[in-house]
Amino acid sequence: MNNRLKNSIALSIIPQIILVKWLGRYPQFIETYYSLGLYPFLSKISRTVFGWIPFSLGDIIYALLVIALFRYLILRRKKIKQEPRAFFRNVFVVISTAYFTFHLLWGFNYYRIPxxxxxxxxxxxxxxxxxxxxxxxxxxxxxxxxxxxxxxxxxxxxxxxxxxxxxxxxxxxxxxxxxxxxxxxxxxxxxxxxxxxxxxxxxxxxxxxxxxxxxxxxxxxxxxxxxxxxxxxxxxxxxxxxxxxxxxxxxxxxxxxxxxxxxxxxxxxxxxxxxxxxxxxxxxxxxxxxxxxxxxxxxxxxxxxxxxxxxxxxxxxxxxxxxxxxxxxxxxxxxxxxxxxxxxxxxxxxxxxxx
Known part of the structure; x- marks a missing residue:
C-alpha cells in the first residue's frame, strides 16, 4: 500500500465520524434503509458463512490480531522510534478501516428508532x-x-x-x-x-x-x-x-x-x-x-x-x-x-x- 493511499485512509476517519453523527440525527432513515434494509441482508450472509462453525471464529480472529499487534511492536520497535509519524499514520489506517467496517456491518443500529x-x-x-x-x-x-x-x-x-x-x-x-x-x-x-x-x-x-x-x-x-x-x-x-x-x-x-x-x-x-x-x-x-x-x-x-x-x-x-x-x-x-x-x-x- 503506497503512502498516498495510507494517508487518504487515515484521514478519512474525520469525514466518517461527521457522516455517522449526521446520519444518526435521522433515526427513521437509519431504521428504514439500514436496520430493516441493508443490515438484515449483511447479517444473514455473516451468519450463513460463520454460523455452522462449532467454535467462535471471531474470538480466534481477535486473538490472532492481538498476537500480530505484539509481533509488529516487537519486530518494528526500532523503526517505530525512527519514524513515529509513519507509525501513528498506520495506527489511524487501522482505526479508520475498523470504524468503517464496524458501522457498515452493525454499528449504525445504535442510531435506529428505539x-x-x-x-x-x-x-x-x-x-x-x-x-x-x-x-x-x-x-x-x-x-x-x-x-x-x-x-x-x-x-x-x-x-x-x-x-x-x-x-x-x-x-x-x-x-x-x-x-x-x-x-x-x-x-x-x-x-x-x-x-x-x-x-x-x-x-x-x-x-x-x-x-x-x-x-x-x-x-x-x-x-x-x-x-x-x-x-x-x-x-x-x-x-x-x-x-x-x-x-x-x-x-x-x-x-x-x-x-x-x-x-x-x-x-x-x-x-x-x-x-x-x-x-x-x-x-x-x-x-x-x-x-x-x-x-x-x-x-x-x-x-x-x-x-x-x-x-x-x-x-x-x-x-x-x-x-x-x-x-x-x-x-x-x-x-x-x-x-x-x-x-x-x-x-x-x-x-x-x-x-
Missing part, C-alpha cells in the same frame, strides 16, 4: 406501577421455583448442558416470532466464547462480534442465568443495540419459552433488575420485597453474586469504564447504566400483557 417506540411502550413508570409489578413478579418467580424444586428452600439447578440451552434459546425465538414478527431469527450463529474466563474477569456475560456477527455467551455463567443472557446476545444480532432493549428482548424470549427452567431464568432475571432499581430508591421497600422471596430464589441470587465475586479484580472497573465510554460515544447517553433502564420496558409491556 424499540419502545416500535412496540408502543412508555419508557417511564410510577412508583405505584413498580410496586404492583414487583409483587406479581415475586409471586411468579416463587411459584416457578417451587414447581421446579417442590421445596421453597432449594435453589433451582438447570439440568441442561450449555449446548442444549443454546438450542432451546433458538426455539424460544421461533415461538416468539409467531407473536412478534420483528424478532424473526434465521440462520443462527450462537456460540460459547472461547475467552469465557477473560469475559468473567472483565465482568461480561457475553458479547456480539460485529465483524463476524457471532453471538458469544460466557460459558462459565451459572446455568440458571445463562438462557436469558444467550437470548440477550441474539437480540444484538437482530440489530438491537441498546442494552436495555436487548435485556428486554432476552427476558421476552426466555419467558416465552415453554420450558419451565427458562421461565424461571427470565422471571428471576427481571426481578433482579427491579429489586436493584428499588434498592437505589428505597432500601426499606427493598428489604420488604426480599423477605417475600423463597429461600431457594435467594440462593440462586447468591450463586450469581458469588460467581462474579470469584472473578473480581482491579482491572474490571477499567474494562467497565471503557465499555461505558464506548456506549456513550455510540448514542447511549446513560452508558453502562442503560442496562437498568429495562425496568420501565418490563413494567409497561406487562401493563398490556399481564403476568
Amino acid at each position: 424499540l419502545s417506540e416500535t412496540l408502543a411502550l412508555e419508557e417511564s413508570n410510577s412508583s405505584e406501577q413498580m410496586v404492583l409489578f414487583v409483587e406479581k413478579l415475586i409471586d411468579k418467580t416463587n411459584e416457578t421455583q417451587l414447581l421446579i424444586t417442590t421445596d421453597s428452600t432449594q435453589k433451582v439447578i438447570v439440568p441442561y448442558s450449555k449446548k442444549e440451552i443454546l438450542k432451546k434459546t433458538i426455539a424460544g425465538y421461533q415461538k416468539l416470532d409467531s407473536r412478534i414478527s420483528i424478532f424473526h431469527y434465521q440462520r443462527p450463529s450462537l456460540k460459547n466464547s472461547l475467552f469465557s474466563t477473560g469475559l468473567s474477569y472483565m465482568g461480561y456475560g457475553g458479547y456480539l462480534n460485529p465483524f463476524t456477527n457471532e453471538a458469544q455467551v460466557n460459558a462459565l455463567l451459572p446455568n440458571f442465568r445463562y438462557p436469558v443472557v444467550a437470548a440477550h446476545e441474539v437480540g444484538h444480532q437482530l440489530g438491537y443495540s441498546a442494552e436495555n432493549e436487548t435485556n428486554f428482548i432476552g427476558y421476552l424470549v426466555t419467558s416465552s419459552n415453554s420450558d419451565i427452567y427458562f421461565k424461571y431464568s427470565a422471571y428471576s432475571y427481571a426481578l433482579a433488575y427491579c429489586l436493584s432499581d428499588i434498592k437505589k430508591r428505597d432500601e426499606a421497600t427493598f428489604d420488604l420485597f426480599m423477605a417475600k422471596l423463597n429461600e431457594g430464589v435467594k440462593k440462586n441470587y447468591q450463586e450469581i453474586s458469588d460467581f462474579w465475586l470469584s472473578y473480581e479484580n482491579p482491572a474490571e472497573p477499567v474494562f467497565k469504564s471503557i465499555f461505558d465510554t464506548f456506549l456513550k460515544a455510540n448514542n447511549q447517553d446513560k452508558g453502562i447504566e442503560s442496562y437498568n433502564a429495562v425496568v420501565s420496558l418490563l413494567i409497561n409491556y406487562h401493563q398490556q400483557h399481564p403476568l
Whole structure:
C-alpha cells in the first residue's frame, strides 16, 4: 500500500465520524434503509458463512490480531522510534478501516428508532406501577421455583448442558416470532466464547462480534442465568443495540419459552433488575420485597453474586469504564447504566400483557 493511499485512509476517519453523527440525527432513515434494509441482508450472509462453525471464529480472529499487534511492536520497535509519524499514520489506517467496517456491518443500529417506540411502550413508570409489578413478579418467580424444586428452600439447578440451552434459546425465538414478527431469527450463529474466563474477569456475560456477527455467551455463567443472557446476545444480532432493549428482548424470549427452567431464568432475571432499581430508591421497600422471596430464589441470587465475586479484580472497573465510554460515544447517553433502564420496558409491556 503506497503512502498516498495510507494517508487518504487515515484521514478519512474525520469525514466518517461527521457522516455517522449526521446520519444518526435521522433515526427513521437509519431504521428504514439500514436496520430493516441493508443490515438484515449483511447479517444473514455473516451468519450463513460463520454460523455452522462449532467454535467462535471471531474470538480466534481477535486473538490472532492481538498476537500480530505484539509481533509488529516487537519486530518494528526500532523503526517505530525512527519514524513515529509513519507509525501513528498506520495506527489511524487501522482505526479508520475498523470504524468503517464496524458501522457498515452493525454499528449504525445504535442510531435506529428505539424499540419502545416500535412496540408502543412508555419508557417511564410510577412508583405505584413498580410496586404492583414487583409483587406479581415475586409471586411468579416463587411459584416457578417451587414447581421446579417442590421445596421453597432449594435453589433451582438447570439440568441442561450449555449446548442444549443454546438450542432451546433458538426455539424460544421461533415461538416468539409467531407473536412478534420483528424478532424473526434465521440462520443462527450462537456460540460459547472461547475467552469465557477473560469475559468473567472483565465482568461480561457475553458479547456480539460485529465483524463476524457471532453471538458469544460466557460459558462459565451459572446455568440458571445463562438462557436469558444467550437470548440477550441474539437480540444484538437482530440489530438491537441498546442494552436495555436487548435485556428486554432476552427476558421476552426466555419467558416465552415453554420450558419451565427458562421461565424461571427470565422471571428471576427481571426481578433482579427491579429489586436493584428499588434498592437505589428505597432500601426499606427493598428489604420488604426480599423477605417475600423463597429461600431457594435467594440462593440462586447468591450463586450469581458469588460467581462474579470469584472473578473480581482491579482491572474490571477499567474494562467497565471503557465499555461505558464506548456506549456513550455510540448514542447511549446513560452508558453502562442503560442496562437498568429495562425496568420501565418490563413494567409497561406487562401493563398490556399481564403476568
